[in-house]
Amino acid sequence: MSGYQPPYTITTEILNQVAQISEAVGRLTTLTDRARTLRLRRINRIRTIRGSLAIEGNTLSEDQITAIFDGKRVIAPPREVQEVKNALTAYDRFHAWKPGSETDLLQAHEMLMAGLINEAGAYRSGGVGVMAGEQVIHMAPPAERVPKLMADLLTWLNATNVHPLITSSVFHYEFEFIHPFADGNGRMGRLWQSLILAEWHPLFADIPVESSVFEHQAEYYRAIEESTERSDSERFISFMLRMILETLTTSTPQVSPHVTPQVAELLVALKGEMGRATLQSGLALSDRKSFRERYLKPALADDLIEMTIPNKPNSRLQKYRLTEKGQAWLRENAGNSPKD
Template identity: 75%
Template structure:
């Protein structure tokens, strides 16, 4: 274990500007007076989040099919893809009970998210793993024997860092994907945990669907991961994620219609 471990990242002026703009956009978001509408918004965004995160991993189910599964209806689709949606719904139901800095919570989240899909659900991988783009290996993760040590270091850093949560969550996300601690499900877990870190800072992030925007910019997402690895600095990934967060917050803010009196 390395008590002084600090992931390599630098803060650019663009990142500082994005943090300011996100904070300003969050300030404009107000609590909806109509509780029913607020609950409906949460439901819609939860469906978009699950659909976006699984679509990035190749799940072909539509938002309508995800909604049907949420409502307990039967869906004609590949059993594995239906199981992925059911697992994701179960995981997000537990979202509010997990703590970002608790390693045991991350393992529990993976167990729920990957139940019935992999043999090692809820356990760190025991073998080597690489990230593929078509037939090309674009990233070889650290050896399995080092995963527990690297994850302890990463959680210790997260618990102790004074970095802004927008930066800390993005750094954690990148480092998590670099380590690739699980045999499968690393992408959806990394995105889930960044959302959890952000929601512990500002509860609005529990109901904001960043996943759908990442899905729309999937190529840039992987490009930012690769650029950060090449530079040994997660700055490119931080900047990408902050742009996605800004766009999501800006489009999630309720629109205010001017009141006109006779």
């Protein structure tokens, strides 16, 4: 068994970041469990893929990636379309992989890079460097050392009892330092950190941390470079924890979606539990079909309201109430805390 220990320092700042993230995860768990509809998971998956690929130079927008997700034809560079298709395939397999499995790691790379490079799913056979734009910021170890370095890293990952927030960041940095593949190392490192985090808490399977990293791309490369210069990944760990916390506090719950004026009116009018007729009357609407299509259904679809008898949607006793997401929207957008 390898006794390899990646070099990193756990600072007070890092411990504080871990505590803040853990608190944020606790606060968001209930809300996210209720808001985790297929639609929300799809939005975050698209943001994740767009962010990770954009760091590597892919120019496709979220709308274009959504179109590819829906099986539509997109006019764009073929390689960039292939990158998106590969990423969608890979992320569909996300929950089947184990972070400490070399077999799963190689399979994930094969999916991400299929049709893009000849060595998809295999460690590189030549030299590579970490690039920040046109600048080489790190020359990776020789190819013949890669299998042993990766074996040591995965052995450490499987054995360590350090908090997963720190472990995942250390792994991410070490992975980028080794740069085990001919191409696709950045997207693989980010994917594998998310996988490690999701094993700790399932919330991270749907959090688009990559989107925050993309917004701070220069800092991302600088953190890699500084950690390499110091032979200590503390800078990179702190950067990634900051990105995770930023994503948790700004992106995850998505409790402030854009809503139509009609849905906004409904949210303001809904007090406690109200039936369809009472709600419609309170909004001074005479057309039942218009109320259902323009007010009720969109609010239900966006998880802003819920039925009191969800297993009997047509019950004459059916009433509606605000969800936690709807209450949060109301607090943030109407300055009105709903009363029961």
